[in-house]
Amino acid sequence: MSEKIEFKRKFTEIQPIYSMWLREVIRFFNMKPRVISTIVQPVLFLALLALPMSKLFHGAPPEMEQTMFGGLNFFSFLVPGIVGIGLLFGGTMSGVTVLWDKDFGFLKEVMVAPVRRTSLMLGRTFGGLTVGMLQALITIGVASVFGIWYGFKISSLSGFLLAIVFCVLTFFIFSCFGIILGGLFEGTEGFMAFVNLIQMPLFFLSGAMIPISQLKGVPVLYQIQFINPLTYGVDGLRSALTGSTPFFPIWIDIIVLITVAVVFLLLGAYTFSKMEVD
Amino acid sequence: MEDVIVVEGLTKRFGNFVAVNNIDFTVKEREIFGFLGPNGAGKSTTIKILITLLHPTSGSAKICGYDVVKEPYNVRKKIGVVFQDRSSDRVLTGRQNLDLHGRMYTMSKEEREKKIKEVLRLLELEGVENIRLNSLPEGVRRRFEVARGFMTNPKVVFLDEPTIGFDIKARRDLWSQIKDAKEKEGSAVLLTTHYIEEADYLCDRVAIIDHAKIVAIDTPENLKKSVGTMLISFQIGDKNGNGLSYFIDRVKRLDWVIGVLKDNNPIILKIEKGEGRVLDLIEFADKIGFEIISIDEREPNLEDAFLYYTGRTIREAEGG
Structure with missing residues (x-):
């Protein structure tokens, strides 16, 4: 008898998960400034960061550029890195919004609904993920337009699809990361300061801007790259998207990302289930 | 049900x-x-x-x-x-x-x-x-x-x-x-x-x-009824400095006063229904050196019931 109830319950969780997903998406489109910044931000990053930086190698022999960046010119090398920034910032922020729900009281309303907490968290994370993927796709699309003049090209359809998988895994990891951090902090302010602090090293020591191997002679910084999940995300994403030679074998990137994603999901779910509502 | x-x-x-x-x-x-x-x-x-x-x-x-x-x-x-x-x-x-x-x-x-x-x-x-x-x-x-x-x-x-x-x-x-x-x-x-x-x-x-x-x-009806049938509440001033407790002590002995619901300002007394209670009270107060500032004769409400059961008004309870 009780098994039957439990079965029915699992089945009926699908709609609540969907409703939490839907809420995220409606929220996104209800906030026009967010929609605009999602579109404008990648354009700015590409135009103000990737373009000028790619001029660093102006006049150098193309072979030198290509040896350093795994067979790519610097602009093409930077595009996946910029997608990576979006995943890092967007993912962490989507975790943070779970906290905002607590401050704004909405968490209470869902906590008394006949829904498991893990379902609530999953639905929210999927919602954030959808918005994050939208931004990643816009970035890649805009980069392809710039690429007509600056030599960036998507290698193949299968490569593109694999790149999406890397994006999803990376975003998911940082979304759970945001939720876990959120659980450790009481107020939003201290938390935001900490997030800003930790995003810096995560971003710069991920191979997004500087090839991983270039830091070989620098102790500590070189090693930090290996414990940063974003390193594996950007490495796999770059290779899949552009057909360049990855630093790690692709399967290593995938296994590391999946493992971290599972561990972070469990930690995130635990954090969320322990969250106090008052 | x-x-x-x-x-x-x-x-x-x-x-x-x-x-x-x-x-x-x-x-x-x-x-x-x-x-x-x-x-x-x-x-x-x-x-x-x-x-x-x-x-x-x-x-x-x-x-x-x-x-x-x-x-x-x-x-x-x-x-x-x-x-x-x-x-x-x-x-x-x-x-x-x-x-x-x-x-x-x-x-x-x-x-x-x-x-x-x-x-x-x-x-x-x-x-x-x-x-x-x-x-x-x-x-x-x-x-x-x-x-x-x-x-x-x-x-x-x-x-x-x-x-x-x-x-x-x-x-x-x-x-x-x-x-x-x-x-x-x-x-x-x-x-x-x-x-x-x-x-x-x-x-x-x-x-x-x-x-x-x-x-x-x-x-709500029964709670009000449990307080009594009629109440009289009033603010009083102490003209001769005899103290409120003296007034309470004296007023309790009036034959139409059933009991004291609240013994500080505004004072509330449980009384028997009857004509001219307000005037009687004003006269009585004046006689023993007190003055009635405001007065109201009414049936008990839920506020009185709260007072009756807890010994304090909601406002007092919230204040401390």
């Missing part, structure tokens, strides 16, 4: 502090049951236990036969909750909030459409349902939350201080809307309030709660 809420020996301690102290009560089907008491009396804590957000230290509580600790999932399916403070997504419109709520309770599309229409009408929200809550006044947002509470055919709706911060007109409107919604949806309502008139107007039965304990449960 079936009892939809059965609470027995419910206690909640936070460390040494006892927030809810061994309370018992039942709520019948379709009944509006009120918790009347000052802030900090334990009303909200009790509600949090009943809506499965908090575990009791001891005792038990059942909603529609389901234990709130052992079967929270079944309990949640049976209840609607309107929290004391904000609990909706203000970036969404009222309709979007209601629709998501219905989805979370796995209602079908037709059911949601039908119920949304119904609760919008009951809470008089037609016409503003497609505006984002951010841009609506607080009172309207509150009504959307009440609408949401009644949307899923709940057997019990919990209203925690539903009209806090409302002006008189908005408060009266919401009262009648709550009554209509309760009739239409066939739910029982458990509401907490520290507004006397709210308990009096809305509730079929009232529990007076003070210092974490329930001190009386009855209909």
